[in-house]
Amino acid sequence: MPTPTIDVAQKLAQMRRDYGVGLARELADLAVWAQQQDSANASVDDWQQIRDRLHKLAGGASTFGYLEIGNSCRASERELDAMLCGRAPVDYASVIARVAALPDLLGDDDPAEAEAAAVTEPQPGVVEAHEPLIYILEDEPETGAQLIRILESFDYRAEMFDDGQMLRAACRRQRPDALILDLHFADASEIGGLAVGEAIQAEMDKPLPLFATEQSSEFAMQLRAVRAGVVGFMAQPLEPVRVAGLLESHMRAHRATPLRVLMVDDDQAMLDYHRLVLESAGFTVKTLSAPEQTLAVMEHFSPDVLVLDVRMPRCSGPELAQMVRYHARWLQMPIMYLSATEDANAQLEAMTKAGDDFLIKPITPNAFVAAVQARARRARELSAALSRDSLTGLLKHADIKERVASAMSQARRRGEPIALVMLDIDFFKRVNDTYGHLVGDEVIRALANLLRRRLRTSDLLGRYGGEEFVVALPGCSEAKAVEIIDELRESFAEFTFNAAGESFTSSFSAGVKVPGENDDLQALIAAADACLYAAKNAGRNRVVGHSAISA
Structure with missing residues (x-):
């Protein structure tokens, strides 16, 4: 950016x-x-x-x-x-x-x-959402081609190089999101892959994440890899699920939505100033000069952090913070005070009333961005740890239901459709019984990664339980949702899994329903579940919409 x-x-x-x-x-x-x-x-x-x-x-x-x-x-x-x-x-x-x-x-x-x-340049707070670009340094054409196929199946953009100088030149032209290096690579100048990575890092304004296709057992080489910025090793033979999982664990920031900040201050000039500072650093910012609107705006904006002036007409910052904390949904959201008061007692009193940090005006742009960014990021990390399934990184059962209910309400207010999808991996018990639960977990992770990579950031994904998933697609009609999920079904069916010297494939079935005028969440889930079972009864490995079984 x-x-x-x-x-x-x-x-x-x-x-x-x-x-x-x-x-x-x-x-x-x-x-x-x-x-x-x-x-x-x-x-x-x-x-x-x-x-x-x-x-x-x-x-x-x-x-x-x-x-x-x-x-x-x-x-x-x-x-x-x-x-x-x-x-x-x-x-x-x-x-x-x-x-x-x-x-x-x-x-x-x-x-x-x-x-x-x-006026110092604020550091970007988030990375612009895009399809990550991966450069591969590999002198074995077959391995390189395999890596490209794996990456493109998960919607990464990938380019392979068999010359270190050409890779360095490409990095100068366009910074990639990551490099995959063959540690034992040697070009005409006999410079190893790690040395190429070190040379590229030296030319970057900030380090790139590096991945290696081989891991050395030598301590000195491993230490050198750490210092060069290698964050993961891809074990041979390359398996799509494990490669995608390793990349996914380090590349999620590329699809993270911008950090959201809500600021409340009766001074419009201050709001405009700090909004510009935060937006130039990549935040999404809403500002309010009327404290009484705060809770209503929070409901649809869902801020990662709330920044309040301390002294405002009609309602002080600490009083507003206490009102926010009355609501269980906002108990973990950081609240920061931004005020001109230097009175230590006033600061202490404000902090004891639902605050997490106290910033004093004037504050430099960099210091303001860094303080807000640190609080917002930690809040997101904590929220993810509490609400997301440890195996897949998707929302847990209760959390996905809550998010879908909120999305349904929003869709009704806007007069827009929203499609709910129930997915279930076919014959999953057979996978566990034949290959073991660890392999079964890999199949679940593979589907989760595919959904996360291929769907929009605005779509809602959750692990409903076991091998069952929930997807909500705002703005999608039933026909469009069936088309999208069917494309994912075809992609997932092409994945190859390896266990005990054998290779196997898997598939999933899905049911799709758009809520009717009187459908609540439970009715919608039940209807989508009925479509899923219709898909199972029709032979599995297919997507069935509600209109198909209600006709």
Whole structure:
């Protein structure tokens, strides 16, 4: 994905200029207010409103490079807060004087200097979804051709090279997603495969994952492989299921959906600024200036992390965080506070009320991206560990049902179809009885990998139990779903499995149903299951839609 350094810097600079125009108006308005104040007659509500305006300015001005103004507003906010909370004697005169002097600081600040220091390129938070490109270095044509067939059957793009220099040149032209190297490869210059990999790594801005088709028993060679970036070895003879499983375990990031962040702040300029920073790093971001909309937006957006301002009108960040935690679905989602307050007690109090992290404005783009990224990634990893089946990496029984129910509701609201598919591996008990459960597990993993590789990231996949799977295809009619699953059925039937010196193939049967107007989840599953059993009774290794058995 091309780095957007110039565009991001230009957009941030324009935001700073626009903010400066609004800042001048706000400071002038505050100065007029200060000049008109009689500190003896001003109400507590008036001072609370001024404190909130100063808090907003402290974060915004500092973020956009007006550091003197930000520091002065922060000092005034702290002083006012202490008076209003009874921690200091009431003496509003000094606050009035400082507020009246704020416009004079506008010419002292140089946001261009802060801009140069703060606008550093955020590191990409996710990898753009695409079909991974794998380069193969192999001097044995038959082995290379076999690898290409295996990879393409799982929808990887693959190219083979029998010359190290040509491979290096190809990597310079287009960075692959991984390399597969023959460790004992030797070209005309007698440079081994691992040496080619080392040379390519030296030319990369970030390391590539390397795989090797042979594993040396020598400690020195293994250590060299680790240092070169070899993450896995493909044992000979090459078996499609094991090769795909090894690649899949290291390449899932290529199909990961972007990390999702929901930000709630009453300062629209701050929302726009941080949204640009996160989106330039690959996040999907939604912003809200109205806290009361948070739960409704979360329901359909499903954020990986929630970022809240601490002090907002009508509802504070900690109060909103507590409301979010009332809902079991959001108990594990990280909540981060982003605020201009430097009061340690206020930070501690906020953290004890449902928060996981506290970031202080101003924060540099890189630091902000890194903090949000770390929380969001860990949240996804934890969610996957709890909700996904350890053998296949697909959603577990209860979790796939919950996701399908949510997808059905969403499809109804949008007036769109959604197809539910029940799949079952044919004669699976015979596989277990003949070849053992470990081989049976390989067959299950092979089907799971095929489904994951060939279906869309928006499709829902789950292991319903044993050798049975559930697939939900949003936006698909029954006829289209039958066509898609039938193509997968044909691909799966071509896989060859090896056990105890024998080779065998497997197949699956499937039933497809699109929910009717009154179908709930249980009725939909039962109907798709009936179609599956119709497929079994018709001879297996086929896909049956509900219209075929209801005609």
